[in-house]
Amino acid sequence: MTDVKALQQERIGIYHDIFDNKIPKRVPVDIRLTFEVIAQLGDLNLLETQWNPALIEEAVDKACQILYSDICPFIGSFRYPSFYQLLKSQSFQMASNGFIQHPEVIGMLPEDYDYLIENPYDCLLERIIPRQYKAFNPNDPINMAISFTKSLLAFNNDMQQAGAIIGKMVEKHGYYPGGLLAGGFTEAPFDFLADQLRSFKGISMDIRRMPEKVKEACDALYPLVLKRGMPATISNYATVFIPLHMAPFMREKDFATLWWPSFKRLVDEYASMGIHCTLFCEQDWTRYLDYLYDLPTDTVLWFEYGDPKVIKEKLGKKHIITGLYPVMNLKTKSKEECVAEAKRYVDILAPGGKYIFGFDKDPLLLSDINLENLCAVAETVRDYAVYSNPGETAGMVFNKNDYKAEPSRKIESKYYKTWEEYKALNPEVSDFGAPKLQGLEEAIFNYIMYLLM
Amino acid sequence: MIDLKELTQAVGELDEEKVTEMLTEFVSSKPTEEEAQKVVNACQQGMGIVGDLFEKGEYFVGDLIFAGELLTEAINILKPVIGGQSASKVGTIVLGTVHGDLHDIGKNIFRSMAEAAGFVVHDLGIDQPVENFVEKVREVKPEIVGMSGVLTLAIESMKDTIEGLKKAGLRDGVKIIIGGNxxxxxxxEYVGADAFTTNAAEGVKICQGWVK
Known part of the structure; x- marks a missing residue:
């Protein structure tokens, strides 16, 4: 076996141990750099590279050579300009520095609640997407069809280009062939409702003015976000990534009645199928640690803030902890301080296993970090965070039979058909077409949902 | 006559229904401008309670957003009776989200609360280039400049903006507060600001301390 293959086997081993409730040989080092950071590292024009993701390959390879990580540090981008531009997006726009962001925009009005609750997918397509994507204009149907098709082709093209680069790097550098986006991607029902439908301000009004409708809307959206997050194949190692957003900005009583129930149900339902979730606990979740404890065993909790000691003590035996190390340290502190800090985090979080080293958040631009400090931290963790008792059982053990899915309503919409429904309407179609046609149906569904995430 | 203490309390509790009802009744009683001004002050004091509850950890960002909206509604109801004169201003702030960042929720909360505290706020908007800050500061001569940003990249932009103010010879004439995640x-220290906060209510208190 070549060195690279041997390294890859070691990496697969340490990640799988984590999910198999074993103490790994050493703490996995999960370091990701955004598309923008890597483009800057390669001295590339950010704008040009975002339009042609294939251009970034050499810069990715350079990043892989100078920076230690057990996963590929490049995960592509969620937000390329092509597909948002083609649909004239209001909700994803490029700032003056070439960085695509989500400004506060409203896709759904208070008077849309009843229709959303009655017929969620129809409401997304008929009312919300046309507000957020001006080229998805039902009053100009032929141009709308053309724009949507171009946008989907662009999306597939850009994602495939980035995916191909990741694949090459995983092979070349022997990375763990999993990571953040290897499974599925979705949002909590409440966050889906808040982020691009009602907006931060809108949902803050609704929580006080019409909490019942908010609750019903979360239940109505539940089957859609559940389906959106489903991994292509179920495995103990590929997680569903769910970035969490609104909870820290709410009062606990609103959180407990409006945010939490549909989310808990979501994670439980995935667990009942043997799927783990990776939750990015954005902002400060200290108030909610007891709730997080109640989630299925081996949920990956990526914290942005919090006291590592408290988190380890409360959650460390049940869940897999990552994050917390403040990425801003890499810019504001000396190399020695950064390294000492990394050891401090490891000393607190590594004992007993169920820990993956990571930063509180991914750096957004190269100027956010001092690269030398970053490399020093990554190498320190690799060499320092080594266990003396690999193979021993780490904390609580996950069993999918401990979790049950509550029955939920079927997705019924004139814009989405199962194969059976399609076949009933088109009895002449050969069953040989089923996988292909159903696959395309799912691809469109996933893209529509992606546009609102 | 309207019970000002009760009104302040209702604003503090974010009781939208009660506030609206009290103010609508007040407006229909054809009050004088002076009486109306007292009612505006009572609402502003209510916002002070909101700020305190936020600092105590009883209210959160969502509640501050709601409070800002409630105050705007309250002022709209009172408009016909407030007259032309505005409350005495305690100071002027030039505010904006720095270049490269499109986020404005935190900035808008700070603006509502600063206005409620009697500041005149010139809000430049999001993704503002250095020269826009410089020009506005030159034009309105504020006591305070507030810079907002959510993304980590905003730190570098804040530094640029402060450098720009230095170059224009305007830095020493203002206090600078930076805010955001x-x-x-x-x-x-890195960007060279005078104060920082991740808490709009605290930010307003810092500003009040500067103009005393």
């Missing part, structure tokens, strides 16, 4: 004590 990525700001820390270290970031504050």
């Amino acid at each position: 990525p700001v820390t004590k270290e970031a504050c």
Whole structure:
């Protein structure tokens, strides 16, 4: 076996141990750099590279050579300009520095609640997407069809280009062939409702003015976000990534009645199928640690803030902890301080296993970090965070039979058909077409949902 | 006559229904401008309670957003009776989200609360280039400049903006406060600001301390 293959086997081993409730040989080092950071590292024009993701390959390879990580540090981008531009997006726009962001925009009005609750997918397509994507204009149907098709082709093209680069790097550098986006991607029902439908301000009004409708809307959206997050194949190692957003900005009583129930149900339902979730606990979740404890065993909790000691003590035996190390340290502190800090985090979080080293958040631009400090931290963790008792059982053990899915309503919409429904309407179609046609149906569904995430 | 204490209390409790009802009744009683001004002050004091409850950890960002909206509604109801004169201003702030960042929720909360506290706020908007800050500061001569940002990259933009104010010879004439998710004590020193906060209510208190 070549060195690279041997390294890859070691990496697969340490990640799988984590999910198999074993103490790994050493703490996995999960370091990701955004598309923008890597483009800057390669001295590339950010704008040009975002339009042609294939251009970034050499810069990715350079990043892989100078920076230690057990996963590929490049995960592509969620937000390329092509597909948002083609649909004239209001909700994803490029700032003056070439960085695509989500400004506060409203896709759904208070008077849309009843229709959303009655017929969620129809409401997304008929009312919300046309507000957020001006080229998805039902009053100009032929141009709308053309724009949507171009946008989907662009999306597939850009994602495939980035995916191909990741694949090459995983092979070349022997990375763990999993990571953040290897499974599925979705949002909590409440966050889906808040982020691009009602907006931060809108949902803050609704929580006080019409909490019942908010609750019903979360239940109505539940089957859609559940389906959106489903991994292509179920495995103990590929997680569903769910970035969490609104909870820290709410009062606990609103959180407990409006945010939490549909989310808990979501994670439980995935667990009942043997799927783990990776939750990015954005902002400060200290108030909610007891709730997080109640989630299925081996949920990956990526914290942005919090006291590592408290988190380890409360959650460390049940869940897999990552994050917390403040990425801003890499810019504001000396190399020695950064390294000492990394050891401090490891000393607190590594004992007993169920820990993956990571930063509180991914750096957004190269100027956010001092690269030398970053490399020093990554190498320190690799060499320092080594266990003396690999193979021993780490904390609580996950069993999918401990979790049950509550029955939920079927997705019924004139814009989405199962194969059976399609076949009933088109009895002449050969069953040989089923996988292909159903696959395309799912691809469109996933893209529509992606546009609102 | 309207019970000002009760009104302040209702604003503090974010009781939208009660506030609206009290103010609508007040307006229909054809009050004098002076009486109306007292009612505006009572609403502003209610916002002070909101700020205190936020600092105590009883209210959160969503509640501050709601409070800002409630105050705007309250002022709209009162408009016909407030007359032309505005409350005495305590100071002027030039505010904006720095270049490269499109986020404005935190900035808008700070603006509502600063206005409620009697500041005149010139809000430049989001993704503002250095020269826009410089020009506005030159034009309105504020006591305070507030810079907002959510993304880590905003730190570098804040530094640029402060450098720009220095170059224009305007830095020493103003106090600078930075706010938003990525700001820390270290970031504050790094960019050369006078204060930092991740808490709009605290930010307003810092500003009040500066103009006393």
